[in-house]
Amino acid sequence: MGSGAEHGESELHGALRAALGDVTVLAEPAAMEPYRRDRALDPDAGVPLAVVLPESTADVQAVMRWASAHGVPVTPRGSGTGLSGGATAVEGGIVLGTERMRAIRIDVDTRMAVVQPGLLNAEVKAAAAAHGLWYPPDPASFEICSIGGNAATNAGGLCCVKYGVTADYVLGAEVVLADGRAVALGGPRLKDVAGLSMLALFVGSEGTLGVITELTLRLLPAPPPARTVVAWFGSTERAAGAVVAIASRVRPSMLEYMDRLSVNAVEDVLGMGLRRDAAALVVARSDDQHPDGAEIAAMLRAFADHGALEAFEAEPAAGERFAQARRMAIPAVERLGPLLMEDVGVPLPMLADLITGVEAIAAARGVAIAFIAHAGDGNTHPLIVDDPGDPGHAARARLAYGEVMELAIRLGGTITGEHGVGRLKRPWLVDQIGEDLLGISRRVKRALDPDGILNPGVIFEADDGPA
Structure with missing residues (x-):
């Protein structure tokens, strides 16, 4: 960047600091670097003009007034754990970090x-x-x-x-x-x-x-103590069938799914004796306090009806270890390589079709896809293991990423159950919600943010500001 641009940035920095008073403003490249991306690690993240760290609503108001007056885009950011590129810095913009707002x-x-x-x-x-x-x-x-x-x-x-x-x-x-x-x-x-x-x-x-x-x-x-049941399956379809059967009969307080790849990745980290040979693991919980334990009995019966290799109620400490194993799945699979993370969701009866469909995509594209899920509500996390050092593999992984979302849409599902559209899933949003609803959403965006300065490029195209 030339000296003229640097001089202009210096003037903007001075004006920003003057407008914000005691609000912390970071402008040095090394200080700003940790704030440029969320956990999606978007390679197209820009270099912001500054990172500001407000402590109050009044501080945030001052930031937005200055940004609005100068036409500078603002990227709100929490702790940076987002998985869809929703906190990706915009070139020459402001990253507004809320980490000091802790009351x-x-x-x-x-x-x-x-x-x-x-x-x-x-x-x-x-x-x-x-x-x-x-x-x-x-x-x-x-x-x-x-x-x-x-x-x-x-x-x-x-x-x-x-x-x-x-x-x-x-x-x-x-x-x-x-x-x-x-x-x-x-x-x-x-x-x-x-x-x-x-x-x-x-x-x-x-x-x-x-x-x-x-x-x-x-x-x-405070919730009552939960009881945990665990089942291992020889096929993913049988595991999905058990999940659907449980969800149709009782209301578990947890109903989670892991496939063989994710189980083995977790076992490599925790070494807790998970079965490496099984096709799938289902972990379920009930906090029903009925003395006859009807929910636990119903879940164990569903496991048996769908041919579980092994099913049992875990002792409380062991139950906590199985829950921890599920929570460890994403960081464990990340050890295999960078991930393209999905959070597609489908109606529960379509869960088996989604699982087998993702397995077919993995085979066709020659990529590894670990499959974990909040299975009880149909919200799933196919984790595509990328290899950025291999351009061919990286291209196939990105094709698989889109194909998983297209599959979910065909099954009557969603491209995102809880992670958000962010930047990474934006190209597929219209395929799910249609042009009419996307157009209405754009009109709402323009009404509240007519200049398009709030998180441009997230959910909407960056130029979806003034009509």
Whole structure:
């Protein structure tokens, strides 16, 4: 970059710092580098003008007012654990990191938490637990993902099959719009139908409509102890059949699936004695307190009816180890190579068709695809193992990535159940929702962000600003 451009950037840096006062502004390349990408590791990430780290809603308002006045794009960022490229820096833009926004207040009487977005999911859980309460949404990355990022993508997790996703627990939010206005959506009320449900619009909007600066979350009483059942299968189709049978009869608090590749990857890391020969592992839980253990019996019966090689109820400590094995799946498979991560979802009766279809895609393209799933609600994570050093393999992996999403759409499913569209899945969005609905979504985006400065390139094309 020439000296003229550098001089212009220096002037912008000075103007930004002057406008933001005490807000931390990082402008040195080495300091900004960790903020340029999320866990999707988008190779096309730009070099931002600056990274700003606000601590309050007023700070975020100042950032957005300055960005709006200067036409500078803003990329909101939580803890950077996103898997779809939703926090990819834009060249010459601002990365707005919420990591220093960490206030939390628990109201025991109403069973609610008021939190800033920079807190980790695990920290919200711990604060609630200190009062005998529970915040249920639990992405596998709950120890490192931010609560603001969870709301931005409407994250789910292992227990959402029974207890729901993030949107089911967001009662209110404070959001800063592109022009710097702060608006309050919803609030500490369990029932509220006054006006259009704008809160639902912002949860899952991936930072394209506004920056979430505060959340009011619903909490539950602490859950009862859970019992864990485990089954090994000789075929993926039989395992999928057992999952569908369980979900149609009972409401488990967890119902997870792992294929042979993911099981072996986890066993390489944990060495806990997982069966390497089985085609699939299903781990299920019940927190039903009925003395006859009807849910556990129903799940074990479904396993037997579908020809499980082995099925049993695990002792509590062993049950925790199996749950941990499922949570370890993605980082374990990552040891095999960089991943192209999917989170396609299908109606439960289509689960076996999705699994066998993904297996066929892997064979046809000559790539390894590990398959894990929040199987009880049809939300799956095919993990395509990439080899960037082999251009031919990398090209086949990217073809497989698109074919998995196309398969999910054909089966009546979705290209994203909980990770968000981000940048990586944007080309397939229209195939799922159609031109009419995408056009309506663009009109909403333009109404709230007429200059297209909020997270350009995420969900929408970067030029989907002014009509």
